[in-house]
Amino acid sequence: MNRGPRGAGARRRLLPRVAACAVCLGILAPGWPGLAQSQSGLVATLDVRLEAGGHTQPLVLPAWEASGDLYLPLQAAAEYLGLEYAWYGTKNKAAVWTASGHKAVLTLAMPTAVVDGQRMIRLPRPLKFVQGGVAVTPETLLDLLQALGEESLLYVPESRTLKAAAPEHAAGRARVPARVAPVPWKLRCVVVDPGHGGRDPGAVGPSGLKEKTVTLEIARQLAKLLEERCGCEVILTRSDDRFIALDQRAQIANEAKADLFVSIHANASRDRKASGSQVFIYNREASSGKAAETAALENSDSNYLEMIKDDLRQSAHEADSITAAGLISQQLEKRGLDTRRIERAPFYVLAKSHIPSILVETAFISHPGEERKLRSRRFLAGLAAGIFTGIQGYAADKRRGTIGP
Numbered sequence: 001m002n003r004g005p006r007g008a009g010a011r012r013r014l015l016p017r018v019a020a021c022a023v024c025l026g027i028l029a030p031g032w033p034g035l036a037q038s039q040s041g042l043v044a045t046l047d048v049r050l051e052a053g054g055h056t057q058p059l060v061l062p063a064w065e066a067s068g069d070l071y072l073p074l075q076a077a078a079e080y081l082g083l084e085y086a087w088y089g090t091k092n093k094a095a096v097w098t099a100s101g102h103k104a105v106l107t108l109a110m111p112t113a114v115v116d117g118q119r120m121i122r123l124p125r126p127l128k129f130v131q132g133g134v135a136v137t138p139e140t141l142l143d144l145l146q147a148l149g150e151e152s153l154l155y156v157p158e159s160r161t162l163k164a165a166a167p168e169h170a171a172g173r174a175r176v177p178a179r180v181a182p183v184p185w186k187l188r189c190v191v192v193d194p195g196h197g198g199r200d201p202g203a204v205g206p207s208g209l210k211e212k213t214v215t216l217e218i219a220r221q222l223a224k225l226l227e228e229r230c231g232c233e234v235i236l237t238r239s240d241d242r243f244i245a246l247d248q249r250a251q252i253a254n255e256a257k258a259d260l261f262v263s264i265h266a267n268a269s270r271d272r273k274a275s276g277s278q279v280f281i282y283n284r285e286a287s288s289g290k291a292a293e294t295a296a297l298e299n300s301d302s303n304y305l306e307m308i309k310d311d312l313r314q315s316a317h318e319a320d321s322i323t324a325a326g327l328i329s330q331q332l333e334k335r336g337l338d339t340r341r342i343e344r345a346p347f348y349v350l351a352k353s354h355i356p357s358i359l360v361e362t363a364f365i366s367h368p369g370e371e372r373k374l375r376s377r378r379f380l381a382g383l384a385a386g387i388f389t390g391i392q393g394y395a396a397d398k399r400r401g402t403i404g405p
């Protein structure tokens with residue numbers, strides 16, 4: 001077993017300022033069972049227990065070795081600790097902030113952070129890109145938590161328990177279901193993304209039907225259903241025939257802090273006989289050659305390297321994404337659509353969105369029969385209804401707290 005470069009020395013150094021740093025101690029505890037060396041360079045998993053309101057909840061964070069240090073993905077760490085997180089890619093900055101509004105801003109490769117817009121603190125190690133996401137060392141996380149005044153967290157090394165001072169503490173809300181957090185989950189906002197538009201027609205059917213036209217119509221109908229029947233906010237990434245870059249579509253979802261991102265498409269294949277609906281979730285590795293082909297088709301406007309950096313953030317939502325994808329797929333099947341199994345593929349637009357995200361290839365526009373159907377408003381209404389019912393099912397599962405790693 002390899003516990004990485006940090007041994008007892010590092011642990012001793014951390015002990016005196018233990019109050020806030022549950023995370024580091026979880027990782028550095030001797031004889032720690034969650035340690036593993038994998039091909040991806042994963043050297044440890046954190047498995048402290050969060051105790052709030054008399055209940056405990058296991059937490060698992062990946063940790064990687066980079067330049068001789070252990071690094072934790074900042075977003076996942078922030079989520080577990082009940083902090084808000086944002087990444088400003090164009091500025092290479094990440095921010096974490098508390099429920100009470102204290103905020104720290106970190107810059108990639110800089111060993112400093114700015115707290116509440118005025119105070120600069122030195123960090124033991126700079127913010128770094130590790131395994132496709134921004135990451136910090138446990139010591140850096142400890143210093144950040146202290147600077148943000150998060151002292152209501154307590155770590156008990158003997159039981160590897162992270163205690164939140166009160167059930168209403170943010171850490172309790174982040175990962176512990178409704179039995180601790182009294183406010184039930186609600187579908188507040190869905191971003192519906194009609195694929196393509198403007199100068200990008202998407203795939204074009206044998207008789208000339210354009211994917212961008214079909215996706216807009218389905219998206220509009222889906223938005224209407226969601227607004228009228230769920231009462232949630234719906235944001236369309238485009239509501240007319242205009243070009244929107246893939247980056248921008250995901251950015252809309254991230255800025256809205258939406259609960260779900262649904263990208264609508266129509267599939268195409270050189271094989272004119274290929275037909276049916278298929279729902280995709282993001283993964284860096286495509287689950288089949290065909291899935292890779294579909295992703296390549298939809299990724300025309302993308303920067304693949306950038307996408308890899310977003311990998312970790314989207315992967316954090318995999319359980320949610322796969323649940324939503326499964327429920328939508330079932331609904332499309334109930335409506336008589338020939339549904340293929342859910343697949344994973346490296347869709348750029350999904351990688352970029354940092355919320356649960358799915359991509360629905362509604363039917364094959366390259367199939368003459370399906371192209372004909374896609375011209376029918378009734379058929380499109382059926383597709384929208386199927387996706388809508390799937391989303392409703394997802395919201396019900398979230399409310400029950402039955403989704404999770």
Ligand SMILES: [Zn+2]
Nearest residue numbers: 195202265266
């Ligand atoms: Zn498309």
